[in-house]
Amino acid sequence: xxSGSEGAVTTGADVAGTIGPAGVTHPGERTVLHVDIDAFxxxxxxxxxxxxxxxxxxxxxxVIASCSYEARRFGLRAGMALSEARRLCPQAVILEGHAQxxxxxxxxxxxxxxxxxxxxxxxxxEAYCDLTGTGRLHGDALATAGALxxxxxxxxxxxxxxxxxxxxxxxxLIGKTVKPDxxxxxxxxxxxxxxxxxxxEQLAGVGSAHGRTLRSMNLNTIGDLRALPVDVLEALFxxxxxxxxxxxxxxxxxxxxxxxxPLSIARETSFHRHTADRAxxxxxxxxxxxxxxxAARELEIKPGTIAVRLRYADGEMAEQSRSLxxxxxxxxxxxxxALTLLGRLFTRRVALHAIGVTLSHxxxxxxxxxxxxxxxxxxxxxxxxxxxxxxxxxxxHGVLVSGRALHLKGRLDEDRHGFVLRTPxxxx
Amino acid sequence: MRLERIDxxxxxxxxxxxxxxxxxxxxxxxxxxxxTRVNARWIDRAGRHPSFYFSVTVESGDVYxxxxxxxxxxxxxxxxxxxx
Numbered sequence: 001x002x003s004g005s006e007g008a009v010t011t012g013a014d015v016a017g018t019i020g021p022a023g024v025t026h027p028g029e030r031t032v033l034h035v036d037i038d039a040f041x042x043x044x045x046x047x048x049x050x051x052x053x054x055x056x057x058x059x060x061x062x063v064i065a066s067c068s069y070e071a072r073r074f075g076l077r078a079g080m081a082l083s084e085a086r087r088l089c090p091q092a093v094i095l096e097g098h099a100q101x102x103x104x105x106x107x108x109x110x111x112x113x114x115x116x117x118x119x120x121x122x123x124x125x126e127a128y129c130d131l132t133g134t135g136r137l138h139g140d141a142l143a144t145a146g147a148l149x150x151x152x153x154x155x156x157x158x159x160x161x162x163x164x165x166x167x168x169x170x171x172x173l174i175g176k177t178v179k180p181d182x183x184x185x186x187x188x189x190x191x192x193x194x195x196x197x198x199x200x201e202q203l204a205g206v207g208s209a210h211g212r213t214l215r216s217m218n219l220n221t222i223g224d225l226r227a228l229p230v231d232v233l234e235a236l237f238x239x240x241x242x243x244x245x246x247x248x249x250x251x252x253x254x255x256x257x258x259x260x261x262p263l264s265i266a267r268e269t270s271f272h273r274h275t276a277d278r279a280x281x282x283x284x285x286x287x288x289x290x291x292x293x294x295a296a297r298e299l300e301i302k303p304g305t306i307a308v309r310l311r312y313a314d315g316e317m318a319e320q321s322r323s324l325x326x327x328x329x330x331x332x333x334x335x336x337x338a339l340t341l342l343g344r345l346f347t348r349r350v351a352l353h354a355i356g357v358t359l360s361h362x363x364x365x366x367x368x369x370x371x372x373x374x375x376x377x378x379x380x381x382x383x384x385x386x387x388x389x390x391x392x393x394x395x396x397h398g399v400l401v402s403g404r405a406l407h408l409k410g411r412l413d414e415d416r417h418g419f420v421l422r423t424p425x426x427x428x
Numbered sequence: 429m430r431l432e433r434i435d436x437x438x439x440x441x442x443x444x445x446x447x448x449x450x451x452x453x454x455x456x457x458x459x460x461x462x463x464t465r466v467n468a469r470w471i472d473r474a475g476r477h478p479s480f481y482f483s484v485t486v487e488s489g490d491v492y493x494x495x496x497x498x499x500x501x502x503x504x505x506x507x508x509x510x511x512x
Contacts, residue, residue: 044468047467049429049483051491051511100472100474101470105470108470108471157468395475417474
């Protein structure tokens, strides 16, 4: 490892972007830049209010959605219950979060990424930028990443960590080694040594469940995994097994795609006060379902499966999912099933703390099988929702409120984005 | 930290030098609040017209959120974050 600019660390001695062993440039080799916004929500709160600088800051309600690096020194981490966080760090400043503000900051950062790279894949707080073939335009990839970091800092006040590598997985992984505010590069030739002794959980696709399985087999490092043949990995993990077989060798052919098709779209919130009022609960479910369906329509995908999740005031959870007869992005179709699920789930005489709806198993709208008999009706409905979406894009989601969601009027504050939810899905 | 919602239109003195809008002072409840620092600025592009947001610190040390709507250029004071 050698020091780079901005107190950064680079792996490999090369400084010319896509470089292989002995300094040989491979023009066809990919260069992927991974940009990760450090402590995203908490960092934005610290930028917006300088009095929070240097203090442990938590963003979340119920659980930690994001916490500053000062808070992490006390052992706090995302997903931890706030009660536990308060016990570990009583002086922490706890904020409920401002999802729309975070989205605006992320969009600004992603715009800057798009000015640098021809293809950018954006997620909540990270982006993959494909810098392949941009050497003659930008010069060295590491210098390009450093310049992007500085522009992001100047435009938003936020620190990002950048990792440059020959594929997505390595770019992200090398970035993780220099967080926060780091800058690092790994060359393809260094991948083997870099990966070999890393804990197995650091490999993309190995979560806590896979990690437990592999450790129970005494496979503790990424290098250990290479001993398993591909058919054994496939038997253990299905299709994911083949990916793991490639990734543990530093190979990842996944492309940087402009539009990400998510595995699921979830919209959830806790109520401002615990409630057993069916009108309020159904109204919130209709509102959340409408927002989720609109997100699906904007991505031109139709969900095949709907799940409803409840959290009771005593902490007990209930969740159920069911498939639609045919994938649909129409609010009434999805809502009908969501209400059925709610009826089955909400059986206890205990008030609700939170409710959520999740859409999954998407089918592309473009690959849809047309219906022989009700095509005209479906077409009219699609045109109606297209018109709704157009109005909402222009004037905000809240200008059109339908059916049961009207029960929320007057109970919840509204802004140009719709109802102000207590804990919108900050991380979804 | 305590966040109080204000959500009122306000008269704001702003500097437009270099094509960048920078609030300098605003009047709230008949009192002028001088901006000592613009902490952050961001743009919400949802809807037909963008809204421009500013987080500013005033002389008292309180942090206000201001917004100016692109459609009508009306300034609003959204919130104030108070210590404690």
